[in-house]
Amino acid sequence: MWKYLRRKIANNPRVQKMSPAQRKSVGGKFIIYSTLLLLIPFTGMLLSYSSALVHITFQVIWAVSMILGCVIAFESEPESGTRAK
Structure with a gap:
């Protein structure tokens, strides 16, 4: 379920157009x-x-808003190639 939410929010065109600083600001x-x-x-x-x-x-x-804000601020960043899985 978490991956589904992350994919839906991160693939939103408005979120993709934001810079990382804007994502942190909006999520915050x-x-x-x-x-x-x-x-x-x-x-x-x-x-x-x-x-x-x-x-x-x-x-x-409150719970829905917190999940949405956290996903926008922290989980919607593009994956980097150096991250260990």
Whole structure:
């Protein structure tokens, strides 16, 4: 499954056009914004709005965003010939 996700994201024309620095920047933004997105359900907990559906929804969105950001930032780089397998 990981190879499938990596192949789908890395072969996206928008990702292929990016330089390695842009990939790190875009992937980092995904990671930071998804982490900041968790402030919404945490704020709801402080205000006594305890809905399990809200927490589960935001955690699923967070997990997907983290995977997407990490794949863009770290896994979509072209393979180098010196890497040992």
